[in-house]
Amino acid sequence: MIRTAILGASGYVGGELLRLIAAHPELRATRLFGDSKAGQPVGKVHPHLAGALPGAAIERFEEAALEDVDLVFAALPHGHSQRLAATILKKDIPFVDLGADFRLDDSATYERWYGHAHEAPALLGSFVYGIPELNRDAIRSAKAVAAAGCYATAAILPMKPLLDADLVDPTSIIVNAASGVSGAGREAKEATGFSTVDGSFSAYGLLNHRHTAEMEMALGATVLFTPHLVPMTRGILATCYATAVGPCDPLQALSNAYADEPFVHVTDAPPATKWVSGSNGVQLTARYDERTGRLLVISAIDNLGKGAAGQMIQCANLMLGIDESAGLTTIGVYP
Ligand SMILES: NC(=O)C1=CN([C@@H]2O[C@H](COP(=O)(O)OP(=O)(O)OC[C@H]3O[C@@H](n4cnc5c(N)ncnc54)[C@H](OP(=O)(O)O)[C@@H]3O)[C@@H](O)[C@H]2O)C=CC1
Ligand SMILES: CC(=O)N[C@@H](CCC(=O)OP(=O)(O)O)C(=O)O
Numbered sequence: 001m002i003r004t005a006i007l008g009a010s011g012y013v014g015g016e017l018l019r020l021i022a023a024h025p026e027l028r029a030t031r032l033f034g035d036s037k038a039g040q041p042v043g044k045v046h047p048h049l050a051g052a053l054p055g056a057a058i059e060r061f062e063e064a065a066l067e068d069v070d071l072v073f074a075a076l077p078h079g080h081s082q083r084l085a086a087t088i089l090k091k092d093i094p095f096v097d098l099g100a101d102f103r104l105d106d107s108a109t110y111e112r113w114y115g116h117a118h119e120a121p122a123l124l125g126s127f128v129y130g131i132p133e134l135n136r137d138a139i140r141s142a143k144a145v146a147a148a149g150c151y152a153t154a155a156i157l158p159m160k161p162l163l164d165a166d167l168v169d170p171t172s173i174i175v176n177a178a179s180g181v182s183g184a185g186r187e188a189k190e191a192t193g194f195s196t197v198d199g200s201f202s203a204y205g206l207l208n209h210r211h212t213a214e215m216e217m218a219l220g221a222t223v224l225f226t227p228h229l230v231p232m233t234r235g236i237l238a239t240c241y242a243t244a245v246g247p248c249d250p251l252q253a254l255s256n257a258y259a260d261e262p263f264v265h266v267t268d269a270p271p272a273t274k275w276v277s278g279s280n281g282v283q284l285t286a287r288y289d290e291r292t293g294r295l296l297v298i299s300a301i302d303n304l305g306k307g308a309a310g311q312m313i314q315c316a317n318l319m320l321g322i323d324e325s326a327g328l329t330t331i332g333v334y335p
Pocket of ligand 2: 078098099100148149150151179180181182183184210211227229
């Protein structure tokens with residue numbers, strides 16, 4: 001049994017981690033930390049988990065709790081991991097962080113996109129960027145992983161093999177992605193409230209969404225990214241465009257690149273978010289458009305699955321040397 005602590009256990013990602021860990025053959029969620037919900041039973045904070053974790057409660061974090069765990073997951077609001085990472089790393093406990101705090105590889109880029117100085121720049125180099133399909137071996141030997149952002153995952157997975165195969169101009173990438181509202185977290189906000197999103201479809205973060213930096217870092221390309229909010233609970237659909245270097249077969253290129261990947265499915269049909277809902281799956285398609293000389297590439301993920309908790313568990317499995325797919329599925333909840 002591998003004992004895990006979850007920082008942010010009372011949030012949406014924390015709840016999804018708990019749901020996945022409940023069905024995991026080796027991981028156990030032994031310490032669950034939150035903030036405003038500290039002291040509350042899990043069954044009250046996450047009623048869908050009442051049967052899975054009877055008697056468990058959300059606690060307030062204290063360093064001494066780290067003595068009892070074999071791995072730490074953090075799904076905290078942006079900025080918190082910068083203050084906690086040194087404590088966790090000092091104890092030499094494997095750490096999978098989902099915040100954006102340690103995803104970028106240099107503090108100047110961080111400051112440019114996040115608008116403030118990084119509080120622990122010396123630790124940036126201690127974290128490996130967490131997308132197993134990109135850097136599985138580095139994750140396997142890492143002590144700390146910064147799991148990728150949800151939009152970034154949805155854009156990087158379809159575009160990376162096409163860039164690596166020199167099929168597209170790296171200065172021409174456009175990513176339009178639409179997310180369900182759970183991507184914004186559990187706290188009620190007007191921007192994601194029912195009456196704001198119901199019956200509406202909107203863009204936000206024009207020219208400055210922070211996931212642009214992650215996409216550019218991982219792809220080694222220039223990206224124009226526009227996120228959108230769509231009235232659904234889970235899912236991200238990313239529609240990406242790039243100028244083709246010449247006529248090519250991007251669907252075949254993606255099929256070749258991901259032939260051995262357990263969670264990536266390349267399909268001729270345009271994928272839908274519902275196909276991957278509740279799973280760690282990624283569904284991709286692509287076309288070369290002879291008329292415009294561009295590639296059209298589409299990906300669907302669950303923002304809470306492959307975009308968050310699923311990816312964290314996939315990374316943890318690798319770090320722990322256990323089956324990478326343990327506790328994870330590509331089977332979506334449909335319809
Ligand atoms: N939602 C998504 O799809 C994705 C989210 N992420 C990132 O993951 C992280 C978590 O997201 P999400 O679960 O959606 O967010 P939520 O707002 O749903 O949850 C936030 C969690 O952090 C806890 N928390 C808040 N403030 C503090 C504090 N001062 N000290 C300790 N704990 C605190 C909350 O505790 P409490 O509720 O008890 O106050 C809660 O458990 C964020 O960084 C987010 O950007 C990344 C990819 C996808
Ligand atoms: C719909 C929605 O609001 N989505 C969030 C997704 C970003 C996120 O989760 O942030 P990190 O992955 O960088 O932590 C947003 O655009 O801010």
